[in-house]
Amino acid sequence: MATIVCKRPKLKWHERWFISTFLKGLRITLGHAIAIVRGRKKVTMQYPEEKWDANLPDHYRGAPTLVTDEHGRERCVSCQLCEFICPPRAITITPEEIPSEDKWAKVEKRPQEFKIDMIRCIYCGMCEEVCPEQAIFLRKDYAITGLSRAEMVHDKKKLYEIGGVREGLVNKWNDLK
Amino acid sequence: MGSFLDSINLAYLIASAVKIVFFSFLVILPMVAYSVYAERRVSAIIQDRVGPNRTGIPLTLFGGKKDIPLAGLIQPLADGLKFLLKEDFTPSHVKKFYYWLAPTLVMVPALLTAVVIPFGSELDLSWLTKFGVEGAWVHQPVALVIADLNIGPLFTFAIASLGVYGIVLAGWSSNSKYPFLGGVRSSSQMISYEIALGLSIVPVLMILGDLNLSEIARYQDKNGWLLLPFWGEGLSFGRFVLLIPIAISFVIFVISMFAETNRAPFDLPECETELVAGYHTEYSSMKFALFFMGEYAAMIIGSGLAVTLFLGGWSIPFGGLIEQWTGIQLTYHEGATPWWLGLLHIGSFLIKVVGFIIFFIWVRWTLPRFRYDQLMKLGWLVFFELALANVFLTAVLMLWFRI
DSSP: OOOOOOOOOOOOHHHHTTHHHHHHHHHHHHHHHHHHHTTOSOOOOOTTTSOGGGGOOTTOOOOEEEOBOTTOOBOOOOOOHHHHHOTTOOEEEEEEEOOTTSTTTTSSEEEEEEEEETTTOOOOOHHHHHOTTSOEEEOSOOOOOOSSTGGGEEOHHHHHHHHOBOOSOOOTTGGGO | OHHHHHHSOHHHHHHHHHHHHIIIIIIIHHHHHHHHHHHHHHHHHHTTOOOSOOOOBOGGGGTOSSOBOGGGTTHHHHHHHHHHHSOOOOOTTSOHHHHHHHHHHHHHHHHHGGGGSOOSSEEOOGGGGGGTOOSGGGGSOEESOSOOOTTHHHHHHHHHTTHHHHHHHHHHHTTSHHHHHHHHHHHHHHHHHHHHHHHHTHHHHHHHOOOOHHHHHHHHHHHOBTTBOOSGGGGSHHHHHTHHHHHHHHHHHHHHHHHHTTOTTSOGGGOHHHHTTGGGTTOOHHHHHHHHHHHHHHHHHHHHHHHHHHSOTTOOTTHHHHHHHHOOOOSOOTTOOOHHHHHHHHHHHHHHHHHHHHHHHHHHTTSOOOOHHHHHHIIIIIIHHHHHHHHHHHHHHHHHTTO
16 A cells, blocks of 8 residues: 655744734635625525525426416326326326317316325426426426415415416417317 | 611712622623624624624514514524523433532623723713702712722632633533533633733733722823833833733733633633533523623623733723823823713723624634644643743843833
């Protein structure tokens, strides 16, 4: 085994006795203090007042949500693929037939209830990947809080509310409507 | 019995009681609380953080719309409330009596040393006569020191070193290894730095020829501070030469003060990295807070002592010169100090102490902690000898320049 000789710097006497080094240290800390007081330096983000909404990257994986398209159709067809792939089993879907008088009657199904338990959700984004209808997306909401477990379960209404409208998607049901 | 009661000076007793209450509850304890706040804010700005800046008056708790933030100035009160409301847990394996006694033994000496520190020159209360207050006491200026002892610094050192009993007892009675090591370290540290501390002020006492802290402050007010001899008799060549030993003893005094108050870089009794929290590992809630407050109170009193000995106490910098040139009275004249000047002197003293405390904090967040053998070596092999040599140096210089 090769021996590595640790080289220690040779200190002058005033450095060894903390005379010059002490003053140097004081100068460094004072410099930091002055820079902060004059606002020359960035500090931690002041969270509740400043949020990172503006700085989130495009691929940010926030809360999973359901989206409607520009025609106002709820895109989910209750195929339940997301429910099956969801690793922590956070998604529960209750499918429903679409009544024949509905404008989108030719679409297979629609969810009667779509619940995502945000306590279980791990934001992996697999539901988004697996969705054949481009109906579920991980949007940028990250501050998901609640006072009870029940509050943390996002139901269909809440999911559409967060998800909002998403345009420029593939509209494969338009020919059949 | 009657003659004994007559012999008691009632006005003096009342004045002393008022001063005790005023200085301990309205000056020192708020300063303790706010130096904790200052510690947190200053350390934050040194470390590029923000620190506690949003604890305000919580109006929303009482149905208000918005809190009043006040830049976090309510933080010490919130801290105190938190300490009072926390569970006061006593571990089952401790020696109960000493465990309960120890925090008070830290806090009490720290507060007790305050009695000899002069907070200001004197307060003239004769303006009260305009409001119809009568009596002989009104015309007697109040000296702003609780006990005008003739052994000021010695008293302070004697009492301040009692603080180590609290730490040692806390370490021992906790019946646990880390606190025990902390207590042992504290006692040896206290003993080794006590000597350097005592010896370091001997040159000061030789030059001033007095042990009464009020007299020392008065002398410096008239003849220039020890570290700033620019007016009165201080303008002599000898005083400037004496700045060398004074500077040495100032440095030794301040460093020993750091060790005495267990402040970083000498906070070996409680270093978190090696001993968890040292002597107060087993303490919780208000008992822990008493240790904490004791440390800060000791720091404040230490700063007060350093200011009184070396930086002129309550005297206003260059007050003597300003008085010479402009004629505005800024120095102390026995019995003829107007009330506004008295207040100005108190303000001057407090500003110096606050500056010193900020320096304490600044150093704490600059230097890393010393290793234990380094600490001992520094105390016994460097400061002790240096302080002793300094005494002789001062004596020689004083003989040479006939001061």
